[in-house]
Amino acid sequence: MNAPSYDTDVLVVGAGPAGVAAAVMAASLNLRTMVLEAGPVGGKLHRISSLENVPGSWSTGPQLAEALAADLERLEKAGRCTVVEGLAAKTSGHDDRAELALDDGRVLTAEFIVVATGVTDLAPADAEWITASPDFFAPPLWRATPQELTGRTYVLGGDRPLGTWLRAHPKVTTTLHVLCPPADTYKAAEVEDDNRVRLVPVSHAAITKPTYGGGWTVTVNDQDGTKTIYAAMSVLNNLGNKPAALGGLVSGEDGYCPPRQQHRRIRIAGDLRSARYQRVATAQGSGAEAVLAYYYDTALPGGGGIR
Ligand SMILES: Cc1cc2nc3c(=O)[nH]c(=O)nc-3n(C[C@H](O)[C@H](O)[C@H](O)COP(=O)(O)OP(=O)(O)OC[C@H]3O[C@@H](n4cnc5c(N)ncnc54)[C@H](O)[C@@H]3O)c2cc1C
Structure with missing residues (x-):
């Protein structure tokens, strides 16, 4: 049987702090990496007018967003990552692949998907x-x-x-x-x-x-x-927000998507995990961690395979 062919090894949905960290980690591990983003790179960073608790000398969110956008651009130029514009609608995990359906009818396939779509405003x-x-x-x-x-x-x-x-x-x-x-x-x-x-x-x-x-x-x-x-x-x-969950994800009563309850080919990173961890640094950590878990399980020769 032929090995399945995917559009990419790792597909990251959302280019906020969590999604960019996932993409940087995946590209640095030489995995074929694609990022899908509906808006500007940086996500909610664009709203942080005064930033204090993030490593580095960033005093506002937009400054950090600009640095993350430059990072993705650098990876794209080096041929290690592709950034695609679009709105994700639904994701699904299968025995041999993970799929992402976009609202315009496109379907992307990957060995593994990181969903980092964060939260959206309450009206x-x-x-x-x-x-x-x-x-x-x-x-x-x-x-x-x-x-x-x-x-x-x-x-x-x-x-x-x-x-x-x-x-x-x-x-x-x-x-x-x-x-x-x-x-x-x-x-x-x-x-x-x-x-x-x-x-x-x-x-x-x-x-x-x-x-x-x-x-x-x-x-x-x-x-x-x-x-x-x-x-x-x-x-x-100033009502706060609700999880921006995609169709096909497992979510709790509060609408958040517990990472451990998803299909084995789908990981959740950043604010979408829970209302408890909504900070830039924890979002970045979870994005990097999601890809490392995949790498050690599957991509690394001798890994145990996606569990
Ligand atoms: C006003 C404000 C102030 C804050 N201040 C601080 C602070 O001082 N310190 C701190 O640590 N944290 C702060 N935070 C929280 C911090 O911004 C978040 O924890 C962090 O941005 C979460 O990163 P994320 O990548 O999970 O999600 P996000 O930053 O929300 O990024 C999600 C990305 O996914 C994209 N996306 C969503 N749905 C789709 C879809 N269907 N298809 C394609 N793309 C999609 C969005 O466009 C967005 O770019 C603040 C948040 C706000 C709103």
């Missing part, structure tokens, strides 16, 4: 504690510039980008009124002493258009059931 419609007018749209807090915050500003949710945004804009004096459901209390704790933040504990918030004027009316039920009505000039989204 107000995803949050049980919010009801909103159909025309309501909340721009993301992480993208807001201080100049845009004119008038009373409300923030939906106390997710971690709040702390990042405040650190990135130390001179801003605007008060952010942060609607904080019980599940976000522990995340908002890091900013509770910042006098530019007013945490508003909520059990429910309704957002409607005011009868007169611009902005939004925000009706808040606090955690004791007391109702208060606020007038907001702007409302920003």
Whole structure:
């Protein structure tokens, strides 16, 4: 029987910190490497306006993203990696190969696939504690510039980008009124002493258009059931995220994809693994580790074969 022919040995889905680490590791081991990415190389790094906890002298995420893009470009030029643009839809593992179906109908095959698609933004419609007018749209807090915050500003949710945004804009004096459901209390704790933040504990918030004027009316039920009505000039989204899982992956009740529960030819790396490890350095470590596990199992002469 002929050996199966694949488009590539290792197919990496997603070029955030986890996917790039996987690709760099695979290329350095002389494995044929392909990276599929739907957007710019760097993933969520593009949102980190102030970066402190990553090895190296990076002070912002975009600086590191640029370095990762240069790394992939260098590998492409050396013929050790191919970067393909596209949106992955579904992955599947088979006895002799792993497959990835793209939303445009293309299908890529590999001996082994690393899925590192991270997480995607939650919208107000995803949050049980919010009801909103159909025309309501909340721009993301992480993208807001201080100049845009004119008038009373409300923030939906106390997710971690709040702390990042405040650190990135130390001179801003605007008060952010942060609607904080019980599940976000522990995340908002890091900013509770910042006098530019007013945490508003909520059990429910309704957002409607005011009868007169611009902005939004925000009706808040606090955690004791007391109702208060606020007038907001702007409302920003800081609700957090949900796993960007592909079709065909095994996921838990929370939507994350436990690495050990997938087909033996499919590994999960980075933020998609669990809400617990969402940091650049752990994402990079897991990307490299996924490829090393494959290498020692299979590609290395004498390896035990993909288990
Ligand atoms: C505002 C903010 C601030 C943060 N601050 C810090 C910090 O200070 N320190 C820190 O350590 N961490 C921080 N983080 C977390 C850090 O950014 C993540 O842990 C890290 O980026 C995860 O890397 P990843 O590769 O798993 O996922 P991502 O960075 O999310 O990359 C996933 C990639 O997959 C691509 N993708 C997704 N779906 C598909 C698909 N279907 N097909 C093709 N491509 C797809 C995306 O376009 C993206 O490029 C912050 C995150 C945010 C949002």
